Amino acid sequence: MNETENLQNLPVVRGEYKFNEALKNYTWLNVGGPADVMFMPKDVADLQYFLQNKDENMPVFVLGGGSNLLVRDGGIEGVVVKLSDACFREIKIESDRIICGAGLLNNVLKKTVENEGLGGLEFLCSIPGCVGGAVRSNAGCFGREISDVLISAKVVNGNGEVLELRNKDFHFAYRHSEFPSDFIIVEVTLGYERQSSEDVKKTIEQQAEYRKAHQPQGIRTAGSTFKNPPQMRAWELIKNSGADKLKIGGAQMSLQHCNFLQNDGTSNASDIEDLCDEVKRMVKDKCGVELELEVNKVGRR
Ligand SMILES: Cc1cc2nc3c(=O)[nH]c(=O)nc-3n(C[C@H](O)[C@H](O)[C@H](O)COP(=O)(O)OP(=O)(O)OC[C@H]3O[C@@H](n4cnc5c(N)ncnc54)[C@H](O)[C@@H]3O)c2cc1C
Structure with missing residues (x-):
């Protein structure tokens, strides 16, 4: 067009x-x-x-x-x-809940979570992306997921109608939600437990430190490439299959965390897609496990 x-x-x-x-x-x-x-x-x-x-x-x-x-x-x-x-990045705090625009970045929400002592939301602050995206993928870390704190969300459906969905309407599972693909989340209401600002800040700092020590920083990545299969770790399967050393064009699995793939700046999407396919094939051949992409692959090849 x-x-x-x-x-x-x-x-x-x-x-x-x-x-x-x-x-x-x-x-x-x-x-x-x-x-x-x-x-x-x-x-x-x-x-x-x-x-x-x-x-x-x-x-x-x-x-x-x-x-x-x-x-x-x-x-x-x-x-x-x-x-x-x-208007999609606004924050409103009520006595037991916070209402956020779906376009709000989690790392911008962090300041409010710290200053207001919004306990239980610390984990979300270290996850890249926006609040709306976190709901779609049921994002989580440090033992919590957004489904643990989501009360409701306002969405606009494909016909342009505004609907209010409750937590259970999202049918959350591990890194997964189920709602029509044409629903656009515009506002998210999360529950919290009031804590001291110092305690909340400390938890956020500890979680940031953990990430720095265990995950690659400052690279072009999309976080965990594959979901952990039940009772298994995707990174262990990748390592055991030898796929951790794969490199296609400018795309390779990170040397620091082999379930993070990275683009060295010269890669295109098809290198990355081919790398994912090859990792999946090697893990299936060597470990007998079918990995599922956590990253959303979209668009025309
Ligand atoms: C360095 C790094 C570390 C990461 N660590 C974690 C982690 O610890 N835990 C974790 O769960 N994830 C992690 N991720 C993955 C990612 O940050 C999360 O999945 C995040 O929640 C995606 O949000 P986003 O706004 O970027 O969504 P996008 O990547 O922009 O989109 C993801 C999906 O959500 C949909 N979507 C986005 N916004 C909306 C909306 N308003 N309404 C409806 N659908 C929408 C999109 O259509 C798409 O299908 C990490 C990523 C990186 C790069």
């Missing part, structure tokens, strides 16, 4: 459209082709209006912080929604 065709088919909105927008600049892996169109709604009503008036065959994908995404080299067809307006 070219820009003129796109403009003719797109509703007139208050937010912003960007055409042929390079998605590598929005993902931690720093690879991938363009979005045909990127749409940054002005607010929830603008998003609703867009969904109600867009061509019904135009696919829509929502991008969070891009920390769990492998966007393929052909880019993403249709419209990529990015909740970047300030």
